[in-house]
Every structure is written in C-alpha cells, then in structure tokens.
C-alpha cells in the first residue's frame with residue numbers, strides 16, 4: 001500500500017514535470033527491479049499478491065465493438081520443429097486448452113524437405129491452429145505452400161507470402177532493426193526470447209543456483225507457487241521493437257504482434273557425471289553444450305550426486321510449460337468469428353493488441369474513437385471526435401502519438417482529443433510487485 005502511494009506521488013510529480021517541461025515527452029517507466037531481483041521470494045510473492053489484488057478490482061466492460069469477439073491468440077509458437085524445441089503439438093494443445101487460448105499461429109523452423117504448411121491446420125477443442133514458419137527473419141503464414149519459393153530474395157518472398165490473406169511479420173527486430181518493411185503485414189512489437197537474450201548473466205546465475213541442494217529446494221518451491229511470475233521475471237519493455245514500429249508506421253500501416261517464441265525448452269536440468277562433477281543445462285542441450293561444474297567450485301554438488309549414477313538427472317525444473325508460456329504474452333485479435341479467414345483479415349486490418357495476460361485478463365480492453373472507429377482504422381484527422389481507451393483493471397494508460405507520449409492517466413479510461421495528425425496507440429501498465437510493468441500494447445489508429 002505504501003509503495004503504491006509513493007508510486008502515485010511520483011507519477012503525479014512526473015506528470016507535472018512533463019507539463020512544465022515544454023513538451024518534453026514522458027518516457028516509459030523504467031523497471032525498478034532486475035530480472036534476478038524479481039526471482040527472489042519476496043519479489044515473486046509481492047508480484048503474485050498484486051496479480052490477485054488486481055483480479056479482485058476487475059470491472060465489467062461492454063464488448064469492445066459490437067459484432068467482434070476478442071480472441072486470445074499466440075504468434076510465434078514452436079512445437080516438434082527443431083532440435084532445440086522440447087515440446088510437442090499435443091502438449092501445446094493441452095496447454096492452450098488449460099488457459100483459454102483461442103488461436104495459435106505456428107512458426108515452425110524451416111526444415112526442408114518438410115513443408116511447414118503440412119502442419120496442423122484445423123479447429124480442435126476450441127483452438128484454431130494456423131501453420132506457418134519462422135524463416136529468413138520473418139514469421140510467415142501463407143495461404144498455400146511457398147516451399148518452392150523459399151530461396152527467393154526477401155522482398156519477393158514477402159510479396160508471395162502476403163498474397164490474398166497471407167501474413168508476413170518481421171521477427172527478432174534486435175537482429176535487423178534496419179530491415180525494410182516493404183510488402184510486410186507488420187512486425188513483432190515484443191519477443192519473449194529477446195528478454196532472455198538480454199539477461200544472459202541472470203540465466204547463468206540461475207543455472208549456478210541449481211548446483212546447490214538448498215537452492216534447488218527453494219527454486220522448486222518458487223516454481224510451484226509462482227510459475228507465471230517466475231517466467232515473466234525477465235519481461236521488459238522492448239524499446240528497440242517499439243521504436244522501429246513507431247518510426248515505420250509514420251509511412252505505412254503495420255500490424256504489431258507479440259512473439260511468444262515458446263519452445264518448451266526452458267526445462268533446466270543437472271546431469272550427474274560422477275560424484276564430483278555435474279553438467280548444467282536444459283533438456284534440449286547435448287552434453288557438450290552444457291556447463292560443467294565440479295565440486296572444487298561448488299562443494300555442495302556432492303549432496304546432489306550422492307546415491308546417483310552417471311547420466312542420472314539430479315535436478316529438473318520446468319520454467320516454461322506451454323500453458324505458462326502461452327499466457328506470458330498473447331496477441332488478441334478482434335474478429336467476427338473464430339475462423340482462419342476471419343483472424344487473418346482482422347490481423348491485416350490491425351484489429352489487434354498485445355498483452356501479458358499472466359498479469360490480468362485484458363479482455364474488455366478497447367482503443368477506439370467516439371464515432372465508432374477502431375484500432376487499425378485510418379482516416380482524416382479532421383474527422384476524429386476524440387480517442388478513448390479503457391482497461392478492465394486500474395492501471396496507467398499512456399497515449400502515444402508517432403512515438404511520443406502525449407498524455408498518461410491513472411485509472412481505467414483515457415479520453416483525448418488529438419490536435420495533430422499522427423499515428424496514435426496506447427499502452428497500459430500495471431503496478432505489479434512495487435513497480436510499473438508493461439501490460440497492453442494496442443495497435444494504432446492512424447490519423448492522416
């Protein structure tokens with residue numbers, strides 16, 4: 001409660017300074033804790049308490065737009081598609097059913113001679129699967145096989161993929177922030193794997209904790225109590241991705257999607273070599289890819305190896321079962337029905353928002369205009385009668401115009417009458433575990 005009051009005071013001060021600062025735009029809130037700090041028991045418990053509290057403060061909102069349903073989907077999802085993937089499609093289906101996912105756009109790693117379009121393409125148990133691939137720096141979901149065209153220059157391939165209702169997104173922006181967006185449907189505006197890449201020291205520290213029996217017992221307990229909070233400890237605001245999106249949407253419409261990048265491969269193991277040596281890694285690592293740790297460095301290893309034989313798995317900790325991974329980041333699509341055509345059309349139209357659903361169910365969120373225009377719409381600035389955003393639990397809403405914050409507010413709704421042409425999008429942040437954390441990213445309304 002105290003932390004919350006301080007946070008609100010800081011917010012008010014920030015707003016005041018922003019006003020006095022002669023148009024200097026407010027930045028996104030900085031994280032207060034590092035991923036490693038967030039993995040401490042008291043921080044996980046605090047984050048979990050916030051999640052429970054926010055669920056209790058939920059308000060009921062009317063449907064965002066008559067005739068459209070908010071479908072919880074996942075883009076960039078892997079199963080049985082590579083040696084570094086630990087999960088299977090049936091396992092993904094079970095995970096999706098458990099947490100109420102409606103649609104999954106698969107992104108198989110391209111492995112000729114296999115054609116990724118031969119994967120699951122059906123509705124089962126209320127979940128629609130759409131085949132696709134992560135290839136050539138893109139996430140692609142063509143309408144029909146593009147197997148014979150996969151070696152074409154990138155812009156030609158994009159053109160072929162996006163024919164009809166085909167979709168192509170630029171992926172892993174940190175590796176290609178200068179890449180042309182010509183011919184693409186959009187881009188990833190968040191990628192869970194990027195967070196992991198930014199936290200290698202934290203991952204190494206976590207791996208070392210697994211070589212101490214007491215730490216193992218502690219981690220097993222934390223994974224049991226706070227699985228979502230643990231998996232999300234690395235999640236950060238993806239400036240690199242959002243900067244590119246804001247810059248590129250000044251010229252063309254681009255749908256932003258959230259990259260889940262789940263593989264069910266964050267299952268950490270400790271494998272016994274002999275009584276003084278272990279290997280630490282994940283279930284998808286070969287022995288030579290694992291980190292060798294000896295009792296010289298960590299005397300407590302002998303407690304882990306005691307009574308076990310070479311090759312035994314002494315410790316196994318599953319951080320990313322599909323049901324947790326799928327909720328870590330979702331892409332919500334507003335469509336009239338749950339069919340491939342309806343979802344593809346809605347995604348192309350930008351009727352989409354990205355959300356970290358583990359924090360709070362965002363259903364009810366909307367970003368629209370007083371006269372009924374909606375996320376993804378593009379129209380003359382003079383016709384806009386006011387933009388509105390609403391969220392189902394109280395938080396901070398930021399309205400961003402062409403990359404610059406124009407206003408922020410605390411509560412469950414924001415209204416703003418734009419005074420200039422621009423690409424407007426909103427972000428919602430929630431106070432979780434004593435810090436503001438990004439929750440929702442809308443797609444833009446384009447005022448030209």
Ligand SMILES: [Zn+2]
Pocket residue numbers: 078082084109263
């Ligand atoms: Zn992969």
Ligand SMILES: [Zn+2]
Pocket residue numbers: 076078107134261
């Ligand atoms: Zn991937």
